[in-house]
Amino acid sequence: MNNGERSKMKEKNKNKKHLVTRLPWKRYEEVIYKIGIRRSVESPQPKYGKDLQHILSFLHNISFLDESMNLSDIGQAYYLAKFVQADEEKALNLIRESLKNYEPIQMICQSLWGCPDISKENVRNLLLHMQYIDPKFKDSWLGSFITLLSKVGIISYSKKFKKLKITFNPNIDLGKNPEIRIISPDTPFTNVKNIREILERCKEYIHWVDKHFSIKGLDTLDEIADGSRINEIKILSGPANVNKRFFAYWKRFKQEMGLKKIRAECRVITTKDALKLIHDRWIISKNIQYNIPPIDTIFQGQWGEFKVTNIEIPFDEWWRIGVDIDTDFEKIQHIM
Numbered sequence: 001m002n003n004g005e006r007s008k009m010k011e012k013n014k015n016k017k018h019l020v021t022r023l024p025w026k027r028y029e030e031v032i033y034k035i036g037i038r039r040s041v042e043s044p045q046p047k048y049g050k051d052l053q054h055i056l057s058f059l060h061n062i063s064f065l066d067e068s069m070n071l072s073d074i075g076q077a078y079y080l081a082k083f084v085q086a087d088e089e090k091a092l093n094l095i096r097e098s099l100k101n102y103e104p105i106q107m108i109c110q111s112l113w114g115c116p117d118i119s120k121e122n123v124r125n126l127l128l129h130m131q132y133i134d135p136k137f138k139d140s141w142l143g144s145f146i147t148l149l150s151k152v153g154i155i156s157y158s159k160k161f162k163k164l165k166i167t168f169n170p171n172i173d174l175g176k177n178p179e180i181r182i183i184s185p186d187t188p189f190t191n192v193k194n195i196r197e198i199l200e201r202c203k204e205y206i207h208w209v210d211k212h213f214s215i216k217g218l219d220t221l222d223e224i225a226d227g228s229r230i231n232e233i234k235i236l237s238g239p240a241n242v243n244k245r246f247f248a249y250w251k252r253f254k255q256e257m258g259l260k261k262i263r264a265e266c267r268v269i270t271t272k273d274a275l276k277l278i279h280d281r282w283i284i285s286k287n288i289q290y291n292i293p294p295i296d297t298i299f300q301g302q303w304g305e306f307k308v309t310n311i312e313i314p315f316d317e318w319w320r321i322g323v324d325i326d327t328d329f330e331k332i333q334h335i336m
Contacts, residue, residue, distance in 0.1 A: 029082065182305050183303065203288075208235050211237060211281070231263060234315075239269075239270055266326075
């Protein structure tokens with residue numbers, strides 16, 4: 001990992017600082033109440049101290065606050081249910097619905113659903129591995145997080161046996177289109193199933209950016225290629241895996257795509273400066289964009305995540321830089 005990649009990783013992990021609750025939910029409710037009655041909580045107060053930034057950030061992360069730190073539509077609905085209508089069930093359901101698509105919750109539920117005898121330590125280890133918390137995260141903070149998930153019915157927790165069970169199954173409750181999908185060493189079948197389902201969601205075209213694209217990607221595309229749904233596949237790779245074996249695979253793949261009336265193209269970015277511009281991997285289509293792990297990571301079962309993204313990806317700009325594998329394969333080999 002070079003310095004640029006380390007810098008991006010540090011920034012990404014910094015943004016995860018407030019993703020997990022570390023206080024009893026009552027403290028978050030107090031802030032919702034104060035904002036709801038238009039009392040200021042913008043500057044630190046003795047009651048909240050250093051916790052205020054965390055509270056505001058977490059409430060914003062789960063969509064209870066908008067960008068201006070005012071109550072969002074969901075936040076206002078919660079304020080009315082909790083503090084005006086005294087409807088506890090409705091208030092709890094609003095929290096649950098906000099958490100169901102929330103990144104750390106998706107990660108926990110997808111990774112641990114169906115597993116027996118889950119301990120708090122198992123959850124801690126998972127959160128640590130995915131860098132949602134650091135080693136200094138207190139046991140009492142984890143307890144508050146577990147209590148909140150139990151309170152809204154995402155998990156059930158036995159204080160007597162100190163075991164928990166995942167009761168929210170994202171694959172059923174959210175159907176086939178959760179915004180976040182987790183890959184892990186323990187779920188090799190689901191890992192591959194996820195990438196296939198993501199590709200099956202794509203309409204009209206599939207543009208796949210992966211600096212280390214490999215034959216595994218061609219195999220997966222071949223399995224889902226449907227000429228009645230897509231008419232174009234563009235693959236943008238770096239030169240690392242583009243060897244003679246890949247080129248032979250590619251020629252056969254392109255020929256079969258042609259029989260399905262799918263135009264298939266592959267280009268390779270060959271300059272170091274251009275490659276440095278691209279860090280993450282993406283699948284881009286007319287109707288959806290996913291930030292994804294490297295294709296080989298998916299099949300090797302390393303930890304990672306697929307995540308829907310709305311950022312503007314300059315695919316066409318990168319595509320123009322690429323070298324066409326069909327016309328310039330020898331040039332690519334010379335660079336390697």
